[in-house]
Amino acid sequence: MLVSDDINRIRHLVTVVAEADGEQPLNEDAMLALSGDGAGVSHYLFEQDGELAGYAQGNTKHGTAQLLVHPGHRRHGLGSRLLGDVAGLAVWAFGDLPAAQGFAAAHDLTERRRLLVMERPLDPPSGGAFDGVRPFDYATDADQLLALNAAAFDWHPEQRHFSRADLDARMAEPWFDPAGLLVTADADGLTGFHWTKRHPDGRGEVYILATHPRAQGTGLGRTLLAAGLEHLAASGSTSVHLYVEASNSRAVELYERAGFAVVHRDVLYGPTLTRSSDDR
Ligand SMILES: CC(C)(COP(=O)(O)OP(=O)(O)OC[C@H]1O[C@@H](n2cnc3c(N)ncnc32)[C@H](O)[C@@H]1OP(=O)(O)O)[C@@H](O)C(=O)NCCC(=O)NCCS
Structure with missing residues (x-):
């Protein structure tokens, strides 16, 4: 330490x-x-x-x-x-x-991953309601949120490890706003969540957006995204950005359709992978 x-x-x-x-x-x-x-x-x-x-x-x-x-x-x-x-x-x-x-x-390091920052301006809040979207309740939702995160990001090198300690550390940060962590649920539990973040300078962020595999492809991601953007706009943010893996084409497409454009790139460099005889 x-x-x-x-x-x-x-x-x-x-x-x-x-x-x-x-x-x-x-x-x-x-x-x-x-x-x-x-x-x-x-x-x-x-x-x-x-x-x-x-x-x-x-x-x-x-x-x-x-x-x-x-x-x-x-x-x-x-x-x-x-x-x-x-x-x-x-x-x-x-x-x-x-x-x-x-x-x-x-x-001799080569590109392993490419992380995009996407951004768009935020319109003033529309005042619209989003059926079935409610704020996160730590007592009843925390375990399910972590399980949902692990299932939705099982392919992701970092996000799949998001633990209760990570959750608690972020909830203790000054920017944390309980009203900005939105969830949806069905009879079997949480189906999705959109954790928004408002930076000290007022910029908004789609911090984590995840839908459970059983609910994917139903338009839930689009609804949760819109609900979070409405919350950020109502909090006074006039722009919103997010981080997404360039290889996560479904998510990149969702964000492009919602008006986001790439403004920044982070690259992970690693030792050049050599082909082993097993790969041939
Ligand atoms: C990237 C960074 C860590 C390099 O640190 P550094 O102490 O200058 O690196 P070194 O002196 O060990 O450089 C080793 C070699 O890298 C290459 N290199 C380093 N800086 C470079 C530059 N500005 N342009 C082109 N090549 C560069 C050169 O081949 C260099 O050898 P040389 O000086 O004999 O030509 C430093 O610029 C930095 O802190 N940048 C901001 C943080 C960052 O980008 N980190 C991620 C690194 S992948």
């Missing part, structure tokens, strides 16, 4: 790098992991000239790492050393900036 002084120094480095690159080098999950319990997470701090010059975080649960180097210390091999610290893990390049592309190419 990190001591609070190190956490502060890492947060400062993140701010410096974000200002220089116009891109956040650590995602929300990695920022939360700085002060988390540390399960599956390792931290590598690289100091030079009395300051924190680089940081890498490895996450064996996700099989991924995130690393960043202070703009004043780049092109001196620090990034490569940190990459050695998280060897075996694939590395996120948020924004897929030219430096990360060059760095990945230099280490």
Whole structure:
């Protein structure tokens, strides 16, 4: 576990790098992991000239790492050393900036996943009602929401691991709004949920949208999406964005039909996969 002084120094480095690159080098999950319990997470701090010059975080649960180097210390091999610290893990390049592309190419890393950010403006609230959509109730819905999430995202490398601890940590965040977590149910339990997030600057986010496999293909995703967007608009948001796997074509199509367009890309780079004799 990190001591609070190190956490502060890492947060400062993140701010410096974000200002220089116009891109956040650590995602929300990695920022939360700085002060988390540390399960599956390792931290590598690289100091030079009395300051924190680089940081890498490895996450064996996700099989991924995130690393960043202070703009004043780049092109001196620090990034490569940190990459050695998280060897075996694939590395996120948020924004897929030219430096990360060059760095990945230099280490023979190739694209493993591509995460899209999609966005659209939000119309003023219509005042419309959404039949069967109600707010989440922790006491009765928490277990079902986690089971539904695991079933809907059984193919997803990170989201399928979303646990009660993850749920509780996010519900304890200042942005959490119980009215912005909407669910639907049938006689057998929850059929879907749309967790919206309102950022401090007012922007809205489709944080998690999931429908149970037994209810997929019935228009439920579209209804839950619309209900969440209505909630965000009613809360004062004028734009909304979301993250989606480029390979999740059904979801990308749902969002394109709802007026979202791709505005940003994050790429996960990993060691080049070589074909084994079994693949031939
Ligand atoms: C990407 C990053 C980690 C590289 O850190 P670094 O300490 O400069 O990397 P290194 O000095 O070890 O670079 C190793 C090689 O990567 C390549 N490389 C690094 N930066 C590059 C750039 N801006 N343009 C092109 N190639 C680059 C070069 O081949 C370099 O070798 P060289 O300097 O001898 O030409 C750093 O720019 C950074 O923190 N960026 C923001 C966070 C980020 O994108 N992280 C994801 C990395 S996949």
